Amino acid sequence: MQSTARVVIIGGGVMGIGLLYSLVEEGWTDTVLVEKGELTSGSTWHAAGQCPSFIANYNLAKVHAFSNDLYARLEAMTGEATGWHATGGIRFAMNQLELDHFKRVEGVAANIGFRMQVISPEEIRRINPFVTTEGVLAGAWTLDDGYVDPSSACNAMATAAKRKGGTIVRRNRVLGIERLPGGDFRVSTEQGDITCEHVVNAAGCYADRVSAWLGVQTSYANMKHQYVVTGPVKEFLDRDGEIPVMRDPYCSSYYRQEQKSGLIGIYENSETEEAWREQGGPAWDSENELFPAQLDRLMPFLERVMDRMPIFAEAGIKKVVNGAISHTPDSNPLVGPAPGVRNFWLATGTGIGIAQGPGCGKYLAQWMVHGDAEINMAGMDPRRYGEFCDQDYASAKAHREYWDMYRLIPPGEERPEGRPAKSTPLDPVLVAKGCVFTEGFGWERPKWFSATGPDEDETFRRTNAHPVVAEECRAVRERIGIMELPGFTRHEVSGPDAEALLNRVCANRMPKRTGGIILAHALSDGGRFITEFTITRMAEDRFLLLSGASAYHRDQDLLHRAIREGEDVTIDNVTDDWTTLIVAGPRTRDVLAGLTSADLSSASFPWLTAQEITLAGRPVRALRVNYVGELGWELHCRMADAVAVYEAIWKAGEPFGIADFGLYAMNSLRLEKSYAGLGVELTNEITPVEANMLRFVKLDHEFRGKAAVEKVLASGATTHLVTVKVDAVDFDIAGGEPVFAGERVVGVTTSGGYGHATGLSLGFAYVDSGFDATGTKLEIMLLGDRRAAEVIPASVYDPDNLRLRA
Numbered sequence: 001m002q003s004t005a006r007v008v009i010i011g012g013g014v015m016g017i018g019l020l021y022s023l024v025e026e027g028w029t030d031t032v033l034v035e036k037g038e039l040t041s042g043s044t045w046h047a048a049g050q051c052p053s054f055i056a057n058y059n060l061a062k063v064h065a066f067s068n069d070l071y072a073r074l075e076a077m078t079g080e081a082t083g084w085h086a087t088g089g090i091r092f093a094m095n096q097l098e099l100d101h102f103k104r105v106e107g108v109a110a111n112i113g114f115r116m117q118v119i120s121p122e123e124i125r126r127i128n129p130f131v132t133t134e135g136v137l138a139g140a141w142t143l144d145d146g147y148v149d150p151s152s153a154c155n156a157m158a159t160a161a162k163r164k165g166g167t168i169v170r171r172n173r174v175l176g177i178e179r180l181p182g183g184d185f186r187v188s189t190e191q192g193d194i195t196c197e198h199v200v201n202a203a204g205c206y207a208d209r210v211s212a213w214l215g216v217q218t219s220y221a222n223m224k225h226q227y228v229v230t231g232p233v234k235e236f237l238d239r240d241g242e243i244p245v246m247r248d249p250y251c252s253s254y255y256r257q258e259q260k261s262g263l264i265g266i267y268e269n270s271e272t273e274e275a276w277r278e279q280g281g282p283a284w285d286s287e288n289e290l291f292p293a294q295l296d297r298l299m300p301f302l303e304r305v306m307d308r309m310p311i312f313a314e315a316g317i318k319k320v321v322n323g324a325i326s327h328t329p330d331s332n333p334l335v336g337p338a339p340g341v342r343n344f345w346l347a348t349g350t351g352i353g354i355a356q357g358p359g360c361g362k363y364l365a366q367w368m369v370h371g372d373a374e375i376n377m378a379g380m381d382p383r384r385y386g387e388f389c390d391q392d393y394a395s396a397k398a399h400r401e402y403w404d405m406y407r408l409i410p411p412g413e414e415r416p417e418g419r420p421a422k423s424t425p426l427d428p429v430l431v432a433k434g435c436v437f438t439e440g441f442g443w444e445r446p447k448w449f450s451a452t453g454p455d456e457d458e459t460f461r462r463t464n465a466h467p468v469v470a471e472e473c474r475a476v477r478e479r480i481g482i483m484e485l486p487g488f489t490r491h492e493v494s495g496p497d498a499e500a501l502l503n504r505v506c507a508n509r510m511p512k513r514t515g516g517i518i519l520a521h522a523l524s525d526g527g528r529f530i531t532e533f534t535i536t537r538m539a540e541d542r543f544l545l546l547s548g549a550s551a552y553h554r555d556q557d558l559l560h561r562a563i564r565e566g567e568d569v570t571i572d573n574v575t576d577d578w579t580t581l582i583v584a585g586p587r588t589r590d591v592l593a594g595l596t597s598a599d600l601s602s603a604s605f606p607w608l609t610a611q612e613i614t615l616a617g618r619p620v621r622a623l624r625v626n627y628v629g630e631l632g633w634e635l636h637c638r639m640a641d642a643v644a645v646y647e648a649i650w651k652a653g654e655p656f657g658i659a660d661f662g663l664y665a666m667n668s669l670r671l672e673k674s675y676a677g678l679g680v681e682l683t684n685e686i687t688p689v690e691a692n693m694l695r696f697v698k699l700d701h702e703f704r705g706k707a708a709v710e711k712v713l714a715s716g717a718t719t720h721l722v723t724v725k726v727d728a729v730d731f732d733i734a735g736g737e738p739v740f741a742g743e744r745v746v747g748v749t750t751s752g753g754y755g756h757a758t759g760l761s762l763g764f765a766y767v768d769s770g771f772d773a774t775g776t777k778l779e780i781m782l783l784g785d786r787r788a789a790e791v792i793p794a795s796v797y798d799p800d801n802l803r804l805r806a
């Protein structure tokens with residue numbers, strides 16, 4: 001076996017093989033995949049092989065689309081059978097919410113290009129004459145998917161990868177990984193050591209243990225999933241052709257033809273025991289392992305399947321497959337850099353890896369080879385989790401995800417599992433005021449304040465929260481609003497070389513004066529967004545960096561890795577010590593003035609400056625910035641002071657009509673100001689040129705990604721971020737909807753909502769060149785309905801920022 005390689009992939013399941021395939025396609029042929037048993041002998045071999053293209057997440061839908069495309073052509077490419085059955089699939093809607101969901105996915109399909117039709121129960125029965133459709137409102141019929149034989153398809157991918165230079169070493173367990181002083185890794189295996197530049201953990205149910213060798217926490221739950229295969233079904237024997245893969249919320253099941261038998265897989269929504277938990281994980285010599293059948297757990301669901309497909313009832317059960325499956329807390333895979341260890345990557349954590357493996361491999365390979373993927377990877381990036389995502393948290397969330405596999409989660413639903421992972425002393429105060437929380441990187445954050453309980457209408461349309469949020473927005477626009485937003489990632493960067501470091505990392509220049517604040521973006525070598533900082537110069541050689549909660553690991557790694565040898569810089573992550581109170585609205589100065597001796601006038605405390613002041617007797621870092629477009633301050637105080645500061649402001653604010661507000665209101669308010677969001681509008685696919693963020697890029701200094709930005713500037717962007725208003729009825733832009741000019745799809749929305757102060761349904765979209773001018777008339781597909789839309793100037797509310805500067 002070779003002793004050096006550019007990349008070592010640990011694990012020969014569909015995730016590892018899918019990555020190997022794409023890495024060699026990208027030209028990184030010096031890649032070795034090491035598998036302890038035979039290829040696919042982990043979870044992959046026993047999978048049922050279904051590959052749905054019906055996915056509401058725009059980026060994951062692209063992952064699935066690539067897998068389906070590759071499976072369909074793999075046999076012709078390699079000459080090896082893959083068992084690809086292009087049966088298509090039908091998913092049932094049993095209520096209006098699910099039907100609306102279909103319409104949303106139809107929009108994703110129109111964008112990505114997979115075929116999908118919403119069909120009637122009669123049409124469902126025409127396509128599958130054996131199914132009963134009682135209670136079914138409609139079906140989502142996807143025509144470009146099907147199922148594959150996982151082992152054959154993986155072996156075909158492996159053959160294709162080997163032909164182009166990739167290497168696979170089977171029957172060779174990786175025993176450990178060590179980081180060498182120069183930055184390379186030593187991967188110790190049963191057959192010797194390999195020194196390499198990159199390591200990818202694609203170890204499936206063993207991934208947590210492989211990560212632990214490098215001190216990395218990788219949290220998911222190892223669970224069990226079962227499907228049954230019936231005996232031969234007479235009606236299948238009597239006909240050619242196959243029924244589509246059926247996906248049915250009524251029985252929380254999928255069912256299809258397996259040759260002339262039936263195959264039925266169940267996501268039982270009852271307590272599932274975790275595979276191997278009692279032994280601390282699978283044994284290293286576990287191979288092609290199945291667990292004993294647990295039919296009793298499936299019975300209530302199987303009975304329902306028999307209602308649906310009475311022809312299965314006579315066939316009897318021939319085989320039960322009970323196999324290991326891993327699930328993450330949000331059911332998305334873990335694909336991307338591991339936190340804290342440069343060039344250590346994850347390609348794991350998928351509960352539907354057959355559908356996702358090749359696609360994940362494609363985009364991870366792009367990321368590794370080119371520095372960025374061409375799709376937004378934020379939802380798959382392993383760094384979306386932090387230490388809070390320990391085994392208990394991951395397990396609680398993952399189980400809920402598993403049970404809810406076929407239950408549509410309404411957009412406003414908050415599920416309690418694993419919560420609260422992180423809370424602040426103020427939370428009980430806010431709970432008493434009717435605060436409905438949502439989770440961000442483990443933190444509980446106010447979403448809206450309800451006088452009638454936490455439940456929101458189960459709909460994609462505007463809910464009972466809508467009028468309440470309107471009042472929260474009115475308070476901020478007309479009086480004063482207050483909101484605690486904990487979890488900002490906070491780094492203090494100090495030392496003689498701090499400024500040089502930050503100027504190198506950021507496309508903007510550091511503020512010159514102490515107390516100055518800038519918005520700054522760190523870009524990749526390709527000039528695309530990595531992160532967004534609000535940077536305050538606290539002293540000559542000390543800067544405070546604030547960024548989004550989920551940027552915690554990303555920013556920490558980014559900053560530490562940017563330090564050059566010999567530079568004198570200290571970087572402290574002080575995230576957990578502080579919380580933030582956002583106070584905004586035209587009466588803010590009047591309210592705060594009574595609580596501090598600091599002069600809050602614009603002359604002494606202008607917009608985009610910060611001061612360390614005493615407020616309500618507590619030390620507070622007051623930043624005159626906000627994300628809602630009003631006179632206001634972000635007040636950063638110590639966790640222990642949060643209640644005192646909040647209560648003092650509340651008391652002083654009562655005569656002025658102070659109100660609590662939450663993230664729903666903030667979304668409405670920021671849309672009226674066209675404030676783009678990191679990970680949504682500003683992503684790893686996009687440079688500041690496309691995002692119209694050049695005002696935050698200073699090309700007169702050297703920074704990472706500058707050459708790439710200049711290149712895009714010279715050649716001209718082909719897609720452009722625009723603000724749109726849409727003629728919505730009761731459903732606003734949610735993101736991922738197609739934008740049409742006539743019959744042509746010319747763009748995609750990223751986020752949206754209702755602007756309560758302006759009375760406009762607003763959103764962001766990336767549109768092709770030629771469709772970005774103000775006044776361009778477009779159409780946006782909202783819940784299956786094409787609604788008139790128009791490109792409008794950015795910042796429809798207070799475009800000159802007069803209120804911010806007041």
Ligand SMILES: Cc1cc2nc3c(=O)[nH]c(=O)nc-3n(C[C@H](O)[C@H](O)[C@H](O)COP(=O)(O)OP(=O)(O)OC[C@H]3O[C@@H](n4cnc5c(N)ncnc54)[C@H](O)[C@@H]3O)c2cc1C
Nearest residue numbers: 011013015036042043044048049050174204352353354355
């Ligand atoms: C009953 C059942 C049905 C399913 N049906 C479907 C379906 O229809 N569609 C779908 O998309 N998904 C399905 N799945 C899920 C699918 O099987 C998994 O998501 C997928 O196989 C995960 O692939 P993986 O590559 O991450 O993991 P694995 O296939 O487990 O691969 C990991 C590999 O790493 C190797 N490894 C681990 N540690 C080491 C080490 N130290 N050294 C060397 N090698 C190591 C293991 O031996 C293993 O081969 C199903 C799962 C089950 C249980």
